[in-house]
Structures are given as C-alpha cells and as structure tokens.
Amino acid sequence: MKSVQRYANPSSLQEALAARKADPGASYLAGGTCLLAGDGRDRPESVIDVGRSLPREILREGSLLSIGAGATFQELAESRELPPCVTDAALSMVNRNTRNRATLGGNLGADKSCSSLIPILIALEAEVEAASPSASPANPPGLERFGLEAWLRSRAEAPDIWRAADLVVRVLVPLVEGRRAAYRRWNRVACDLSVLGVAASYRIEDGGVSGLRLALGGQGPKPRRFPALEALFEGVALPSREVIEEAVSPLLRPIDDLRASAAFKRLRGAQLVADALLSASAQYGASALSGASDHRGERIW
Amino acid sequence: MVTTFKLNGKTVAWELDPGLSLRDALRAKGVISVRNGCDGEGSCGLCAVLLDGRSVNSCQLLAVQAAGRDVRTVESLSKGRELGIVQRALVDAACVQCGYCTPAVALAIEELLRRDKNPSREAIADALSSTMCRCTGYEQFFDAVRIASKRLADPSYAEPAGPEFRPDLRHIGKDRDKVDAARLALGERAFVEDRVDADACHLKMLHSPHAHAWIKAIDASAAEAMPGVVAVLTHLNCPDQVYTTAGQGFPEPSPYDQRMFSKKVRHVGDRVAAVLAETPAEAQAALEAIVVEYETLKPVLSIAEAKAPGAPIVHSGAVSYVVGGPPEGTSVEGDGRDDPVVYQFPLHSDPHRNLAASAADGIGDIEAGFADADLVIERKYKGNRVQCTPMEPHVVYARIDSGRLVLRASTQVPWHVRRIVARAIGIPENKVRVIKERVGGGFGAKQDIVVEDVAGYLAWKTGRPVFFRYDREKEFIASRTRHVMEIEVKLGAKRDGRLTAIQMRLDADTGPYGQHCLTVPMNAISKSLPLLLCDNVRFEVKSYYTNLSPAGAYQGYGAPKGSFALQTCLAELAAELGIEQLEMIERNRVRSGTRIEILRSLGEGRAGTAVTLGECGLGDMLARGKAAFAWDLAKEQAPSHAVSASPKASEIPYAQGDWKIGRGAVIIQQGSGLPGLDAANAELRLLADGTLLMLSGGADLGTGLDTVTAKAAAEILGLDMEDVEVVSGDTDVTPFDKGAYASSGTYFSGNAAVRAAEDLRDKVLAAAAAVLGEDAGRLKIAHRGRVVGERGEVSLARLAHMSIQGEGHHELVGFGNFKTEHAAFPYGAHFVQAAVNERTGEVRLSKYYAYQDCGTPINPALAVGQIYGGVMKAVGHSLYEEMIYDETGRCVNPRFLDYKIPSILEVPEDFRVELMPVADEVGPFGGKSVSEIALNGAAPAISIAIHDAVGAWVREWPFTPERVLRAMGKL
Numbered sequence A: 001m002k003s004v005q006r007y008a009n010p011s012s013l014q015e016a017l018a019a020r021k022a023d024p025g026a027s028y029l030a031g032g033t034c035l036l037a038g039d040g041r042d043r044p045e046s047v048i049d050v051g052r053s054l055p056r057e058i059l060r061e062g063s064l065l066s067i068g069a070g071a072t073f074q075e076l077a078e079s080r081e082l083p084p085c086v087t088d089a090a091l092s093m094v095n096r097n098t099r100n101r102a103t104l105g106g107n108l109g110a111d112k113s114c115s116s117l118i119p120i121l122i123a124l125e126a127e128v129e130a131a132s133p134s135a136s137p138a139n140p141p142g143l144e145r146f147g148l149e150a151w152l153r154s155r156a157e158a159p160d161i162w163r164a165a166d167l168v169v170r171v172l173v174p175l176v177e178g179r180r181a182a183y184r185r186w187n188r189v190a191c192d193l194s195v196l197g198v199a200a201s202y203r204i205e206d207g208g209v210s211g212l213r214l215a216l217g218g219q220g221p222k223p224r225r226f227p228a229l230e231a232l233f234e235g236v237a238l239p240s241r242e243v244i245e246e247a248v249s250p251l252l253r254p255i256d257d258l259r260a261s262a263a264f265k266r267l268r269g270a271q272l273v274a275d276a277l278l279s280a281s282a283q284y285g286a287s288a289l290s291g292a293s294d295h296r297g298e299r300i301w
Numbered sequence B: 001m002v003t004t005f006k007l008n009g010k011t012v013a014w015e016l017d018p019g020l021s022l023r024d025a026l027r028a029k030g031v032i033s034v035r036n037g038c039d040g041e042g043s044c045g046l047c048a049v050l051l052d053g054r055s056v057n058s059c060q061l062l063a064v065q066a067a068g069r070d071v072r073t074v075e076s077l078s079k080g081r082e083l084g085i086v087q088r089a090l091v092d093a094a095c096v097q098c099g100y101c102t103p104a105v106a107l108a109i110e111e112l113l114r115r116d117k118n119p120s121r122e123a124i125a126d127a128l129s130s131t132m133c134r135c136t137g138y139e140q141f142f143d144a145v146r147i148a149s150k151r152l153a154d155p156s157y158a159e160p161a162g163p164e165f166r167p168d169l170r171h172i173g174k175d176r177d178k179v180d181a182a183r184l185a186l187g188e189r190a191f192v193e194d195r196v197d198a199d200a201c202h203l204k205m206l207h208s209p210h211a212h213a214w215i216k217a218i219d220a221s222a223a224e225a226m227p228g229v230v231a232v233l234t235h236l237n238c239p240d241q242v243y244t245t246a247g248q249g250f251p252e253p254s255p256y257d258q259r260m261f262s263k264k265v266r267h268v269g270d271r272v273a274a275v276l277a278e279t280p281a282e283a284q285a286a287l288e289a290i291v292v293e294y295e296t297l298k299p300v301l302s303i304a305e306a307k308a309p310g311a312p313i314v315h316s317g318a319v320s321y322v323v324g325g326p327p328e329g330t331s332v333e334g335d336g337r338d339d340p341v342v343y344q345f346p347l348h349s350d351p352h353r354n355l356a357a358s359a360a361d362g363i364g365d366i367e368a369g370f371a372d373a374d375l376v377i378e379r380k381y382k383g384n385r386v387q388c389t390p391m392e393p394h395v396v397y398a399r400i401d402s403g404r405l406v407l408r409a410s411t412q413v414p415w416h417v418r419r420i421v422a423r424a425i426g427i428p429e430n431k432v433r434v435i436k437e438r439v440g441g442g443f444g445a446k447q448d449i450v451v452e453d454v455a456g457y458l459a460w461k462t463g464r465p466v467f468f469r470y471d472r473e474k475e476f477i478a479s480r481t482r483h484v485m486e487i488e489v490k491l492g493a494k495r496d497g498r499l500t501a502i503q504m505r506l507d508a509d510t511g512p513y514g515q516h517c518l519t520v521p522m523n524a525i526s527k528s529l530p531l532l533l534c535d536n537v538r539f540e541v542k543s544y545y546t547n548l549s550p551a552g553a554y555q556g557y558g559a560p561k562g563s564f565a566l567q568t569c570l571a572e573l574a575a576e577l578g579i580e581q582l583e584m585i586e587r588n589r590v591r592s593g594t595r596i597e598i599l600r601s602l603g604e605g606r607a608g609t610a611v612t613l614g615e616c617g618l619g620d621m622l623a624r625g626k627a628a629f630a631w632d633l634a635k636e637q638a639p640s641h642a643v644s645a646s647p648k649a650s651e652i653p654y655a656q657g658d659w660k661i662g663r664g665a666v667i668i669q670q671g672s673g674l675p676g677l678d679a680a681n682a683e684l685r686l687l688a689d690g691t692l693l694m695l696s697g698g699a700d701l702g703t704g705l706d707t708v709t710a711k712a713a714a715e716i717l718g719l720d721m722e723d724v725e726v727v728s729g730d731t732d733v734t735p736f737d738k739g740a741y742a743s744s745g746t747y748f749s750g751n752a753a754v755r756a757a758e759d760l761r762d763k764v765l766a767a768a769a770a771v772l773g774e775d776a777g778r779l780k781i782a783h784r785g786r787v788v789g790e791r792g793e794v795s796l797a798r799l800a801h802m803s804i805q806g807e808g809h810h811e812l813v814g815f816g817n818f819k820t821e822h823a824a825f826p827y828g829a830h831f832v833q834a835a836v837n838e839r840t841g842e843v844r845l846s847k848y849y850a851y852q853d854c855g856t857p858i859n860p861a862l863a864v865g866q867i868y869g870g871v872m873k874a875v876g877h878s879l880y881e882e883m884i885y886d887e888t889g890r891c892v893n894p895r896f897l898d899y900k901i902p903s904i905l906e907v908p909e910d911f912r913v914e915l916m917p918v919a920d921e922v923g924p925f926g927g928k929s930v931s932e933i934a935l936n937g938a939a940p941a942i943s944i945a946i947h948d949a950v951g952a953w954v955r956e957w958p959f960t961p962e963r964v965l966r967a968m969g970k971l
C-alpha cells in the first residue's frame, strides 16, 4: 500500500503550479474526501495541497457567476449568489462533515458518475478556468477556459492533453435570462452517493423547449450529456411526465450493479428526467437570482 | 515534518510522517477519543474533530495539513473531568449507550450550537448527518440538543423528570445517570484499543479469497523470515482441536466444526493464516508473502443449492456425538481429509447433506385444523443476511502476565471466552483471565469467539503481547451475521378470523459453520408462535451449511424473521377474509390468563410445559396505539405527517399524489434469558467507609446493565448511586455469569445483583443487631447508609469497619445467585404509518410508536433508549440493509458506502416509545428484558403498511424501492 511521502503546501497559485512543474507526478490535494478516502487504498506519493492556492469566493461578474474551485460544498450551500438548482446539488451531499471539506475543484477532478455537481454544471453550460504548470512566470498563471464537459472528456479520454491544464481555478456559469434548470437524484438513504442524478436546463421559446441540456449521472461511467434525450424534447412543448418517461427509458443503458438493477435504474432514471424537466423553475435566470435565498432558507436537507 | 498547530487551545509541534492521517496522529499521541469506525471511508464520522471550528473527518486529512490551524477534540469540551454542557446533556438525555460514538456526537452538537442557538429538528439532523450510531436510534440526540441549548441560555436549567415508576422505591423506576456515561462522554480510556501497550505486536489475518477450496499447499517460509515477524500460524502449526465459536452455555447446541485454521476454506473471508509482527505494516507485508495454492471447489451459495441432491458438501469430515448418536440414515464416515464434526448431543443433523441441525414438533392435529378452516393461505417469506455492525469492530488484546494469559476483550461472554479459548489452546481454564472492557456495541456478534482464540494462542505461544482488531471489511465478511431464513407459513381460519391451524416451515442458512445453527432459527418459531392461540400447530426448522458469511447471534436472535413471516401472513389472511388487521390480531392473540399450549413443544432443548400467562399488557398497548393512530378513522382522515414534511416529497409538489399513506401494527414478544439453562452471580462488598463495590459477572455492552446492578445495591442498602461502584465481567475478580445474550442482562445478572444486595442487607442487619442489642427483625435500613432500630442506630461504615477489625467475624459481603424455571415474556405492540411512493417505490416512515411491556423499567430513559436503538436497527434491516454476494460467493458490499445503515435522517418523523409496565413476579423489582424485543416489530408492521398504502405484499426484506415496485408489478 502506497502512502503520501511528500507534502507541499504552496501559498499561491503560482507556487502551486511551480511545485507541480518541479514534481510532475504530484497530485493536487483539495478536500481529500476522495483522494485520501479509505485507509487501505493506495495514495499518491506526492501531493500538493491547493487549499491556500485556489480562490473560494462565489461572485457575480456581470452575466457570469464565478465560483472559486476551492469553495467547499458547504460554502456553495450557504452562498446567496447561486441559483437554487446549484445549492440543491451541493446540499445533496448530505454528509455535513464531508460538505465541510469537499470542494468544487475536487468534485470536478474526481469526475465520478455519482457527482452531485457535474450534471447541473454541465446543464448550465459552465466553463472551467484551468491552470497549467507549463505557464511561464511571464504569463502568469496560464489560465485557459474550456467548456466543462469538453474539459472532463479530454482529461478522461486523453490524459496527456489535459495534463497541460488540469488544475481548475474557477468555474464560470453564464447567467442566461429565461433559463430554467433543476437537479434531481436518487439515493438509497439520505447520506448516500448520488446513485442516479439528472440535471436539466432549457428556455421556453414559442411555447417549446429551447436549448435543452440534459446531463445524467449513474447511467454510464461518467456524468455526461445525453444528446439523444435532448433531441426528444428540443423544440416541442414538454409532454406529460408519463410520456416523457416512456420516451426516455428505452434510451438509457445503465448496468446492473449492487446499488440497483439496470431495469430499476432505467425506470428511475427516466422518472428523474421527467421530474427535472417538469420541475425546472424559472428561478435560474439572472433577474430571478435575488429570490434564491428565500428558497434556500427552507431547505437544510 | 514538524507541524505546529493548536490542539485544544494549546500550541503543539509534532514531528509527523507526511502520510499519516490526522486521526492516526492524534491517536498515536494519546488522543484516543478520536475513533475509527469505517477505515477512512468517510461514512462513520467517529473520527470527527473541529478544524477551525468546523466539524470534519480527521481520517481524510493528513496530519501535516493541520499546520497553523485550530484543532479541537472532545477533550476541549470539558474542564478536567467536569463535563461540559453538551456532554452533560448527552448523559442527561440517556444518549450514551456503548459510548463509542459519543465524543463525535458531542463535537457535532457543539459545532451546531455555536452557529445556531436554537436549532430545529432538521438542523440537528443536518449537524449529526455524518455521525453513525448503531445503539441509540438517534431520537434522544434531539433531546440532548434541546437540553444543551437551554442550558447555554440558562446554565441552571433543569430538565423535568421523565416518566417515573414504582413510587415506593428511591432509585428503581427513576432516571439516574448511567454509571459509565460520564467517562465515556469525556472520551476517557475505556475500550480494548485504549489499553494496548507500546510493545504490543500486531496480528493480521490472511482471509480466503475463495468461498470453497482446499488449501493444497501453503508456504510461509518467506513471511517468517521477514523483518519484524514474530510468528506465522497456519493449519500446519495450529492446535489440532475442533470447537464451536458460539458463546453459549456448555454443552452447546452447536456442532464443534471449526479448527483454528483448517486445510479447507469454507467462505470468502475464512482464515488461512495469521501473522504476528512488531508493526502493522510488517505484519501486512508478511501476509502478502505467504504463498497459498488452492484447489477450488464448487461453492454452496444458497439454501436451495445446499439442499439439492449432489450438492457440494461443506463439511465432509467424520461426524461423532459426545452423547447420543446420529439419526438413522445419515452418514458419519469422514472423507479422511476434512476436519471432524463433533456434536455434544444430537441436533437431528446430517452434515454430509449440508444439514447442520433440524427440529420439528407441534400440538394438536394440523391436518384436521386445515380441514376445519374456511380459508387456508400459504405464503413464503424471506429475510436476507444482515450484519450487526457494532461501531467498534471485533478487537482483543492478549498478554502474558505472571505466567497466565490475560485477554482484554470486547465480548458479551467473558466466561465462555475463557472456556473456549482454554480449550482451543489446550490449557486449563485457570491459566486464562478475561477482562471485559467497555464494549463499543456487541449486538450478538460479540457473543462469538471471533478473534480471541488466535490472539490468545499466539500470545501464549510467543510470550509477546498481541493486539488484533478487525477492520470494517473483516467485520462484514468474517464476523457474524443474521441467518438468511426462508419461511413458509400456512394458516387456516374460520370466516370469523379464528385460526384453526398454523404451520411454519423454516429453512435457515447458517453459513460455513454451525454456531447458533439450531437456536437462532428455533427462536424464530419460539418467539412468534406463542403470541397466537391455536389448537393445531406444526413447525419444522432446518438449518443448512452454505459457503456464505458465517451466521450467528444478532440482537433479536431469530425472532425478527419469524415475527415478520407470521405477523405478515396473519395480516394477509385478514385481508383475504375482509377482516381489519388489528381485529384479526384481537381474535387470536394471547391475553392475561390464557394457557399457552404451544410452549409444550418449545422447550429450548428440554421438555417444554404449557404455561398459563399471568398479566399481559398487550390489550392496553393495542388500545393506546389505536387511539394514537386514530385507527378507527379512515386512514385518509387520520392526521398524517408524511407528505408535507417529507423532504424529498416536498421537492416535487406536483407529484404529492404519488405518495400513499399506509399503516400497520403488530404484536411482538421475546423472552428474558434461558430458564433452566443459564445462571448469573454477583458479589456485593461493603467497604470500610460505607461504600459498596458491586462485583457483577454480567457483561454490560453499553446496555446499562452495570447501572441496573448498581441501582439494585443502592436501593436495597439505602444508599445513593454515587456510593456504589461496579466492577463487572472480569473472570478473575467477579463471579460467574453466563454472559449477555438472550435478553438475559437485567433479568439474570440484575437479579443476581438483587440477591447479593439482599444477602448483604441481611448480614448487615445481623451485625447491627449485635451492636445495637436489638432483634434483627426490628431493624431497618435507612437512607443514607444507616441501620436504625428502636433504641439507636449505627452506620454501615461503622459496621463494615468493625467487621474487618480484630474482633470482626468476617468482611461484610453479600452473594447472589440467580437461576429460574420461570419464563418471563416481555410483550410489545408496534404501530407504523408509512408514506409509500407508488411511482418510485420509496418508503418513508412518518410515524412509529413502539409500546412495550418490560415489567418495571429499572431506569426508564435507558430502557427507552434501548428500544429506540432496537427499532432503528430493525428499520435498517427492513428498508435498506442487506449483504449482497456475487456468483463466486464474495460479499460485494462489505462497507458502509454500500451497506446502508440508517443515519439520523432515516429516523421516523414522529418516533415514540412508551413503556407499559406489567410487573413480573420473578424479575428484579418486577423487571423484564427490554432491548431485543424491539427488533421484532418493524419488518411486519412496515410490510403491512406498504400493503395498506399501495396494495402489494412485499415478502422479502429489505423492502427496497426495487422490491416494492416488483411487488406492485411495475418492474
């Protein structure tokens, strides 16, 4: 069993990137709720603690929401800037001790199918601002922007490419007037991973769904968009939930595992798609954000 | 790396290995209140610390990350040994059962109250969402937070006393602090792992990766030569003895079918080899260097496979009997290769057909009973494997001292440990001392000798101190579980609902070894059938060997599964007959004064006799439940908490119509120890300052037994609780006790303490009579510590002092022994209201009321806590918990990440326990047993509620959404 041999605790982003450049095999360590989970599991030999290097502020910058990658789930949950669909997703990590440590950046870095945040951030067309250790001191700190899903895909599928810009510094969420969004999930008990998760976002134009984005977790190895599902409803008025479920379920291809059978995941996944679509509230849009805090007050779960 | 940080307000600078977690660093530095319940998975929260004021899991932090930060542990809440407000509130609200989780709970509440002075129920649940507790059922944590919050505002706040019983007595029936609660809340050293010396060696076990295989060859030579390795043990060099690990009275009703190590492995997780080394890392490295060659065999992975003709045989060695002989037609000749199987007496077994034990009996004429019925139904119920999951896994520390083996153990059965370990090692019992430490939860798993034999043997052989602690995965796969049971129930009834015949046919899966193989399944019968009156009853029980995880004792023993089958079937019959389900119970249940004939055939290994029931509280309990649930109103009109307050349901307001309300109620019973089989003893010493030392054989597992024995002494000798200290479960110091199982603690060990106190009282009175010159019959014990006569009085202290002086005759010591032929049944009635989502299959409990007749509640709040805890375990078993196996027999969810025990968020919204005392004539002060019975109600009551809500019977538990939807035909 491998354990951590080297620990670096840089105090700025530049230092963190320099540390990484000097030790390319090192892993970034944020909340540690994934990287350090399980006493018996192998751990990276070298870690760079990004706790002091990453921003954690949650700010509105014009029509963009900027979320520091160092923000913890609890900070997301407590923020008054975020739309309810994001705070819902953050609070769906019910375990409070974990919420106090786990970060947004670590959640994206872990890229787990059971992620609470990735589906909703993909649905909201979030972008990541990522830093690469190869940035020169003259061009600090080499920040690049990627669409979140593209960033996740490239690092999952072609790790050599993403290595260039693998440290998420901020997540940027465009605020789109009139957009509706929701996140729904299924889990076995309250303090469980999100076994199945669905996020939806769209606008209503001429009575029909427009710009629909559906991202699902638990229906494949990673949480991703499902274009085939989006195509079902794009441009049409949303049908009843039964019709949605019937249309969606044949397009899901989950696997049997110990958490549930494939048949159940298909049925339940389709229900969550229907619920996310039908319950997506208009509260998301830029002008509606001020109402968000009332909503949060009543949801501690 | 030197790391400087603030620990509990003081700056410390520690030299730290960068790989060390903060949890392990704190423990290594002696901050032992930070515990480990899930091996760093992040699920249990027992390692919590406050990091810059926020509650976090210290297992997922590197210790070096603490640099420059503020770290607080439970030690920061108290001043010296004086409890802080939160700790005091936890003690007052009876939240400290085993106490293993208490420091973490205290920290979570501390953090909560700093940011929210007056938290709501939801905020409390959120704050405690990370902390697992298997004992308390969480409900009393809400009380503790309320009390602490009031005291923060007003330090003089006193919580009004809860319900009290027995106004004629000073302590009995009143709430007193649990005697060990304060030290557990302080986080003081109390558990086995807190007693380990710096020079201890570490034992690690190599577990089988195969469900069924011969070990063809095993080569440990490389491992033996590795640095730090002290010894390696395999089947080649371990004692050649078979025994049972069941901590039952001798001669056990369990076959001796297990060797310390065998050349055949019989389940994934079976023992292959043990390594003893100086450090855990060296032991682990050596384990990996052991070369094993297996010859794999087809495993037996279900009851059906075990029964099938031509099935692989789990035990193929020679079968013999100490008393009696084999049943006709069974084979006893061994294959010349496998270990022998020795039965102490016949259990109607046939190991070479995988039948570990069986029993069948009944009363009346079953066929005539069915012929007489207007309606006969037959249903099959299945209960899957669940694990006890004590927060503290199995652990032992073995050391040689003065030529004897001293085992510091976390056990329910110190004397059985002594006997079985002595036998396994081949040394006399007087060479072994077992000291039961505080037990971080037992729940039956610690009624078995799971770790003590091998640790004891290695200490004995090498002379080195041996520490052996299971990790969570081992606790799942190589500890004990509740037997899988498949129960066919056939009921016949008249149109008016009166039962004419009951037949129960039960098949159980005992796993690879036969500990408790007959008694657990028999208990499913013997604690369910006697609730119903019927002239024609028949039962058959068969217990099969399989290659799945070992089964054994688990709180409730077999009763929860029998209760589920019989009570659910009765409700199914009621539904078919168009009779309201409680009315059906009413027409068939036992009541005060009825004669329970079925007990003739349920003698627990002896000839049984019919019993005429004395007072029985069932009628009152049912009436209370009906009133509280407005049972006579249509359920739509009955007040409901479900939909509106159910958090997930309220997220989908348009879909409220998917949530259907259902309700269910059942009657339950248990026993109070094993009459005629078991015995308990206690000794009570009066010390020269007038205080008492109670030496109780009983094994307190966090259940409060030591508090019961202390109360008995204080009550009878006219003293206060602080005048009594209890030492218990030490085989050198305290007298014999059968151990804590079969709901025997209060009844047996408690009664032994009562008798010891009465004996001491009589001796004190005799001594006082001589001093005062009065007839002993005219003297009375008066509060606090005085003997008062008509002419004068004398203190206990003076009497004690005189008794040990030159002119004294002997030390004033009382002895108490308890055994009985009397069977005391606690009864209960559980009422449930559930919201069932007919679209998603989810089940939420909106209301759960447990009524229980436990005789006189010796300490009401602790009794109530036992019941909450029992109910929540059963809720977990009913809705979420199940060990799942793949096609090779490997358990795929041996961790909390995927074996879901309830957290505080699963607690029913309206959760209540009410005690209905019906005094028992033999029990201590009229007390009966409390805790086990509480597990018998949830499964049948919830299954009945599900049917009531959505019209489908779910006959296999846990009732997962998937099973509910399947039962509804939607999947």
Ligand SMILES: Cc1cc2nc3c(=O)[nH]c(=O)nc-3n(C[C@@H](O)[C@@H](O)[C@H](O)COP(=O)(O)OP(=O)(O)OC[C@H]3O[C@@H](n4cnc5c(N)ncnc54)[C@H](O)[C@@H]3O)c2cc1C
Binding pocket: A027, A028, A029, A030, A031, A032, A033, A034, A035, A036, A037, A050, A054, A069, A070, A092, A093, A094, A095, A098, A101, A102, A103, A104, A105, A106, A107, A108, A109, A110, A114, A115, A116, A117, A166, A167, A168, A169, A192, A193, A194, B041, B042, B043
């Ligand atoms: C009890 C428990 C419950 C959980 N419940 C949930 C849940 O409900 N929902 C859920 O989504 N997850 C859940 N998780 C998983 C949880 O670990 C992650 O989701 C969490 O967000 C990881 O964040 P972290 O900061 O702890 O990351 P770390 O463990 O520190 O890192 C995780 C990975 O991300 C990388 N990384 C860290 N920071 C960055 C960054 N800024 N940019 C790029 N890569 C980075 C690391 O190198 C590592 O590979 C749970 C975990 C536990 C232990």
Ligand code: FES
Binding pocket: B035, B036, B037, B038, B039, B040, B041, B042, B043, B044, B045, B046, B047, B048, B057, B058, B059, B060
């Ligand atoms: S040991 Fe840290 S959460 Fe369980």
Ligand code: FES
Binding pocket: B095, B096, B097, B098, B099, B100, B101, B102, B132, B133, B134, B135, B136, B391, B440, B441, B702
């Ligand atoms: S008291 Fe909580 S685990 Fe025992």
